[in-house]
Amino acid sequence: MQRIHWLDGLRGIAAFIVAFNHFFCGELQTPFRSFWAEPPEQNRRVIQLPPFRLLWALDAMVPLFMVVSGYTISHALLKFRDSNAGLFPDRLRSSIFRRPIRLFLPALFLTSCTQLLLYFGVYEDWLEKRLATHIKPCQSPWTHVRYLFDYVMDMMNILQLQWNNDFNGHLWTMPLELRGSYIVYFTIFVQAAWRPHARLWCLGLMFTYLLWYGEWDSFSFIAGLGLAEIHISPRNTVVKAHWTAFYVLRSAIALYLICLSAEDGYPPDYSFLSKFETPHWQLYDTWINVRRVWHAIGAVLFFSVALESPRLQRLLTTRVPQELGRLSFPIYLLHLPMYHMWSWFLRSHIWLLLWRRDYPSPEEEGRNMGPLVTVYILAGSILGGVVIILAELYNRFLDPQFGRLTRSIEMWLLQKDHRE
Structure with a gap:
C-alpha cells in the first residue's frame, strides 16, 4: 500500500517533541508548569501558554502516536479488505504476526547494547545509583544477564503491564503499542463482513466505553481505527477543511487539551475539566492517567482536524518533517540512552x-x-x-x-x- 506521507511528517514532529523534551524535562521545571502556577515570580511566562506550550507537550505525544498508529495500520488493512476480500485473511494474519517482531527486535537490540554499556560504567552516576539494588557496573555479568531478561519479559507483557521504567524508561510504550495494535486487528477481523453502518456504530460504542473507563491507550487506537473507517468510506465527503464553527471549535479544544501541563493535578486554568470526568477515571488509577485521558481526547480531535486540512498536510510533507518522520522510530529508540550517558x-x-x-x-x-x-x-x-x-x-x-x-x-x- 502507498505510504501516507503527511502521517510520516506528523510522526516525525511528535518524535522530535519527545526527544527535545526528554533532554531537559527532569531538570528545567518552568516549561512544564502552568502559566498560573505558584509562585508567580517563577511562572507567568509566555512559553507556558498555548500555543507555545505545544513545544513542551511531551505527554500528549504518546496518545497522538497511538492515534496515528491506529489509523495507519487500519487504513492499509481496510483498503485491502474492500479491494481484495479473498486475500484479506492472509494479509491480516501476516500483519498480526509481524507486528510484535518489528516492534521488539529493535527494542531487544537496544536493551542488549545499553545493558552492555551499563556494565562497563558508561552511564551517568544517578542512573547507576538508581539501579544499584539490582545491578552494578563491572560486577557479576550473570546478574546483568538476569536483569536484562527480566526487563525484556516485563517489556513484552501486554496482559499485566509491569511499568518497569528503571532502565530505558521510554520503552514503557512498547507493550501498550502492541496491545493496542492487537485490539485493532481483532476488531477489524470481527467486523470484516459487517455492513459499514454497523461497523461505525460498534466502533462508536467501543470508543464511548473505553472513554468512560479512562482506558486512554486503547481509546486512542480505536479512535484511529474509527477515523480510518470514516475516511475510506465511499460516502465520505469530509476530505478538506471548511472553516465552520465546528471545525474551529475542534481545533481550539484540541490545542487546549494537548497543552494541559504536567503538574500533580489540574492547574487553575484547567480545573473546570474535573466536572467532566467519569467516576472511573481516578477510581482505579492516578492523576497522571487522568491527564493522559485528556491528552488522548485532544490527540483524537487534532488528528481529525489534520485529516480535513490539506494545508496542514502539505506543511507536513515538506522536507524537515519528512526527514524527521523517516528517522522517527530510531530517534525514539536511541535518544534517551544517549542523554543518560552524556547529557x-x-x-x-x-x-x-x-x-x-x-x-x-x-x-x-x-x-x-x-x-x-x-x-x-x-x-x-x-x-x-x-x-x-x-x-x-x-x-x-x-x-x-x-x-x-x-x-x-x-x-x-x-x-x-x-x-x-
Missing part, C-alpha cells in the same frame, strides 16, 4: 566553561534561566546531532536487516501452499 557531562562542562562557577541547583532555576537555556541549547545541539547520525545509521544498516529477519521467520513458519 550531564556536556551540560556541566559547558556551564563551567562559560560561567566559571558551580552548576545551579533546581531552586536557583528562576535566577539562572538565561544561562541555563544557553547551556541546554549548546549541549542539546551536540547530542541531537549524535542522535540524528545514529538514527541514520540505524535506518541504513539495521532496519533492513530487521525487516529481512522478520520476513524470513514468517516464511519459515508458513506452510508451502501459503508461500505459493
Whole structure:
C-alpha cells in the first residue's frame, strides 16, 4: 500500500517533541508548569501558554502516536479488505504476526547494547545509583544477564503491564503499542463482513466505553481505527477543511487539551475539566492517567482536524518533517540512552566553561534561566546531532536487516501452499 506521507511528517514532529523534551524535562521545571502556577515570580511566562506550550507537550505525544498508529495500520488493512476480500485473511494474519517482531527486535537490540554499556560504567552516576539494588557496573555479568531478561519479559507483557521504567524508561510504550495494535486487528477481523453502518456504530460504542473507563491507550487506537473507517468510506465527503464553527471549535479544544501541563493535578486554568470526568477515571488509577485521558481526547480531535486540512498536510510533507518522520522510530529508540550517558557531562562542562562557577541547583532555576537555556541549547545541539547520525545509521544498516529477519521467520513458519 502507498505510504501516507503527511502521517510520516506528523510522526516525525511528535518524535522530535519527545526527544527535545526528554533532554531537559527532569531538570528545567518552568516549561512544564502552568502559566498560573505558584509562585508567580517563577511562572507567568509566555512559553507556558498555548500555543507555545505545544513545544513542551511531551505527554500528549504518546496518545497522538497511538492515534496515528491506529489509523495507519487500519487504513492499509481496510483498503485491502474492500479491494481484495479473498486475500484479506492472509494479509491480516501476516500483519498480526509481524507486528510484535518489528516492534521488539529493535527494542531487544537496544536493551542488549545499553545493558552492555551499563556494565562497563558508561552511564551517568544517578542512573547507576538508581539501579544499584539490582545491578552494578563491572560486577557479576550473570546478574546483568538476569536483569536484562527480566526487563525484556516485563517489556513484552501486554496482559499485566509491569511499568518497569528503571532502565530505558521510554520503552514503557512498547507493550501498550502492541496491545493496542492487537485490539485493532481483532476488531477489524470481527467486523470484516459487517455492513459499514454497523461497523461505525460498534466502533462508536467501543470508543464511548473505553472513554468512560479512562482506558486512554486503547481509546486512542480505536479512535484511529474509527477515523480510518470514516475516511475510506465511499460516502465520505469530509476530505478538506471548511472553516465552520465546528471545525474551529475542534481545533481550539484540541490545542487546549494537548497543552494541559504536567503538574500533580489540574492547574487553575484547567480545573473546570474535573466536572467532566467519569467516576472511573481516578477510581482505579492516578492523576497522571487522568491527564493522559485528556491528552488522548485532544490527540483524537487534532488528528481529525489534520485529516480535513490539506494545508496542514502539505506543511507536513515538506522536507524537515519528512526527514524527521523517516528517522522517527530510531530517534525514539536511541535518544534517551544517549542523554543518560552524556547529557550531564556536556551540560556541566559547558556551564563551567562559560560561567566559571558551580552548576545551579533546581531552586536557583528562576535566577539562572538565561544561562541555563544557553547551556541546554549548546549541549542539546551536540547530542541531537549524535542522535540524528545514529538514527541514520540505524535506518541504513539495521532496519533492513530487521525487516529481512522478520520476513524470513514468517516464511519459515508458513506452510508451502501459503508461500505459493
